[in-house]
Amino acid sequence: MSQESIHSHSLSDPETFWSHHATRLHWHTKPSRALSQSTQSHQWSWFPDGEISTTYNCVDRHVHAGNGNNVAIIWESPVTGTTEKYTYAQLLEEVEVLAGVLREEGVKRGDVVLIYMPMIPAALIACLAITRLGAIHAAVFGGFAPAALAQRIDGARPRAIMTASCGIEGAKGAIPYRPLVEAAVQSASFKPSKVIVWQRDQHRWNQPDKRGGQRNWQRLVKSARMRGVRAGPVPIKSKEGLYVIYTSGTTGLPKGILREAGGHAVGLELSIRSLFGIRGPGDTMFCASDIGWVVGHSYILYAPLLVGATTVMFEGKPVGTPDAGVFWRIVEKHNVNVLFTAPTAMRAIRKDDPDDLLIGEVGRRGGLRSLRALFLAGERSEPSIVSTYQDLLGKYAARGALVIDNWWSSESGSPITGVALDSSAAVVQSGSGSVDQVPPLSTRPGSAGLPMPGFDVRIVDDEGDEVPRGTMGNIVLALPLAPSAFTTLFQDEERFYRGYLLRFRGRWLDTGDAGMVDADGYVHVMSRSDDIINVAAHRFSTGSIEQVILSHPLISEAVVVGIPDPLKGSLPFAFIHLKAEAGENVPAVPSAELFKQVNSLVREQIGAIASLGGIIQGRGMIPKTRSGKTLRRVLRELVELGSKGEFEKAVSVPPTVEDGEVIEVARKRVREYFLEREKMKAKL
Template sequence: MSDQSTPSQTEQTLANLLKEDRRFEPPAALAAEANVKADAYDEAAADSDAFWATQAERLSWDKKWDQVLDWSNAPFAKWFVGGTLNASYNCVDRHVEAGNGDKVAIHWVGEPVDDTRDITYAQLKDEVSQAANALTDLGVGTGDRVAIYMPMIPEAIVAMLACARLGAPHTVVFGGFSADALASRIDDCGAKVVVTADGGYRRGAPSALKPAVDEARTKTDKVEKVLVVRRTGQDLGENGWDDAVDVWWHDAVGSASTEHACEAFDSEHPLYVMYTSGTTGKPKGILHTTGGYLTGAAYTHNAVFDLKPETDVYWCTADIGWVTGHSYIVYGPLANGVTQVLYEGTPDSPERGRWWQIIADYKVTLFYTAPTAIRSFMKQGPDVPDRFDMSSLRILGSVGEPINPEAYVWYRHVIGGDRTPVVDTWWQTETGAVMISPLPGVTAGKPGSAMTAIPGISADVVDDEGNSVPNGSGGYLVVTKPWPSMLRTIWGDDDRYVDTYWSRFRKQGFYFAGDGAKKDTDGDIWVLGRVDDVMNVSGHRLSTTEIESALVSHPKVAESAVVGATDPDTGQAVVAYVILREEAGDGGPEIVKELSDHVRREIGPIAKPREIMIVPELPKTRSGKIMRRLLRDVAEKREIGDTQTLADASIMDLISAGQSTSTED
């Protein structure tokens, strides 16, 4: 976000005009026993280094650090300087050594019904050791990169931990990405081995993965070996196996020794590279290192979810191909020794209540999912979740994008039974761990607001000059001090790292997140989305998030996406795509006018959409992010751009063929 030409975003430019007066106090019993209480904010502010040193003590260190933070070469941080540790040991071995080897680490649920496995920490340790030995036999050593392209099966976690055990940085590529996307990531980081599967299950059918790896290999010369899990047993085709390169997991890992001695690595040793989209079209390889990242993931998982590892059953619905899966399925939860659920498939396979059935079956207590999933359930109504006993739930989490206030309240009421705090978390691939969130035992939750930075994190909303804006004003979301789980650079491109994240507020030394935000009158933070998703309508700056929230607050709307389309009169015009709740019917001119008038009442005439299109679905990536770029293509009647990262590319055909309705008076 180094573009210095971004329009001014002062009090008038990013003001979230929606008023939210609802508050949800922490349950008294939870507050009394909370892991983190209000005094943690003052403790962290008084001595940041001492606070983070205390959090690092959660981990097992082979050698303790000499210095908590070296910021002498900003923005290139070094945390826990001189300390050595092994991430895999911290996630597995130490729990076994502490006598918890028989504790279930993973309740795995495959998409096909009755396809389940329970894996204890002792069993996980054995398989991670076997996989580390197998990777060593395939030529992987310290510093070598390994690409992982897998469905949501336990072997994916095993592969990640085996790489960490060897000091071999992994790059996990989401299994929904194309061969081209996979090849570009393999090429960029120089991965010599790919770990994959023949396929996985999605919506009741096998979905192939191995052919994409084979195709990717034709586009890069980096790959030496491919380690393949047999998951679906599907036919790989006539040319789908190369004996010189391909190795079955059950042969290589299954025959390997369960003994593997951990080596301790420097705290700053690379742990993984996670690719995220770049404005130039070239993916950015975000580098996370070991000690600081693991400290941040373990601390935030414990604090934000008030984790009680002896009794909690935790479930994060993310995919390990995204950073949420890294921090809050693999490294944070396993470092904390929790029992968790891992689910392979989609929320509605074989039937709509699958997620709620899993919560009931495994007595899940902590549940972490995305607003897009919540809104899709809102569309279906409460009848499906109401069939299941989810009284075990005690905390709900939201991640991925700002959650609309109405979706927050629905989530808390229908899924949480009006008794569970909702932790609405803001963070990024780059930050490695949660940065802004309510604390469930401290914060009176405010629907739609991520509230304030958690203890140890310093975040602010600033104007163009980097000055903190007053309460009630909008601006840019920044992090004002370094934090342990921060990205260290962009793989192979230090200059791009500095330019992208640190150049806009170079003078102040702030990390710029690329998001717009507002402080409300209480000083709580409302994240408004990417600054790129701010529209200029007749000189007024409007956030897509606030208009989407206004639409979703209408009782007939389940989900919406708003984009700014070029307009000869106003510069940009608001174009809205709306999914109706099932009970609202198919829509028509009457409901379009009703929704337009609703936005006008909630925000003002300037936010009234030029067009509202009633659509069956929205274009989303497999991680649930709405692809507004494609919606802008439709709104401006351009050829639809690249759809390879969409979960279902056919959605664009339905949207393009649909009828938009003008809302002009």
């Protein structure tokens, strides 16, 4: 069966489709049905009367099946020069003991425990220990500022915080967590009763404050192990919460995405087998994300362990720890089959290794022959980056290796679209016979692939009416969503309806993204809905204009924002990074020739109506979040203020920004641009 026919089956007969895939997991109480949906279409639940333990499915059952000696977790930490491996049997031992510790510290079924951790194995063990007790973890990116952490403490109201003495930021060295955590707890309205601290050698959390409930993690575990303290798995109802992950709201407090236990396990188990082609023991997945993001939850922690594969956990950066070849050397060292990262990481690698010397060094000695695919997600992957790495994989990786862009969100929990490496894994079959593997469909640079099982993707206009294929519009999802997706917000059903369903009056769930579906059903995600520019009543996506600009041979990165225009309403305005051969210390205002060339490309490929209102050129001025998303809103604010001469006025910067210094670089470039433009006008 093709990927399209499998997807069609998942929508036309979800009961049969998902009930079949649920049998691949261990249920303490088997569900009698797959889907329960109320007369109010925005309320649904997967496997509602089933009971499951996700930790049991991730760890215990593999040990019981005789696979305890298989490697579960590989920790690669170039920032500390450390590599560690945990077998499934060792992982079970660590999780059982830590769960026993948490139980003694008062954590019970339904409680929330907040995790504020660097990328170390203890973070994964903590997640599994919390869910082993039937509790809910809320992981927050380690290094968030106290104000952002305090917001999440007040939202989650955790019984305990599990943290570490420090994180390590590449060349910056150790970042102490104690002042961050203590300031957050002090400013939060809700006060957790315990703070459990993992002590790292690089920086200690000296003399924990016992009156403030601070505990030494390692000492608690040592004591429990000596006393034989262990905790068994606590099964919970399928529709009970497994974890909460906070995603920044456009206004107000962060939104707590609640993941239900049963649907999450079934949806993820299928996605890693079918989309990512990781089938089980012997396969290795390297997801270069962070446990603080949903990608890390899904494909560093849960999905690889659900199928009994090996997961690589990475503490470092794609460049600078120590260089742009670190990903490729990890692939070689551990025979990685699938690498999953953000397009931003690949751009950074390309920038530091423009001649592909480092990937070529590993590739020529056969170090990438295990690699079957490079998956990209987190933001739109421009066609040039996909094509570049597709060529390199074709030269060095496994035969038929693909670069696959896929699109998803914190809300979806797994990819909404993609190109499945092994769609046969999703076939619902009768009897015990095997299904022949189906070759993956072709990829299309610029597209995020086809819809995945359970996700009914539609394109609608602003009134909620579907538009013809090939037409730009709002990307929405029909309900119910696939099992891996959320069904509500944590303790805030009203905000769930208001934020996701109200815009289209409950007909569709609004993803907040804009794009189109082409004639063959491939989904093209062009931008966020609020990044649609309305130019003289014509709607353009920033992504489509960026794609055209990047076709210029001297430009390595481009970001387009909309700026107000009294005549046309808005005009597209571009920030561009130049390639090395274009020069280093260039002025903010590009040459008349470069502007003419770029604008001609836009006019030719999109239309004269989309002509650019301006270009700022330079390097190191495009701010991103730690998960790789471009902060277009910040650049838009800077340009709007710059056009008014208000160069020093503050802009709204989210706590997820990767490097605040980049914003100041952008501010200086905006100032230089508008002052130079004023000089040029004065000369005329």
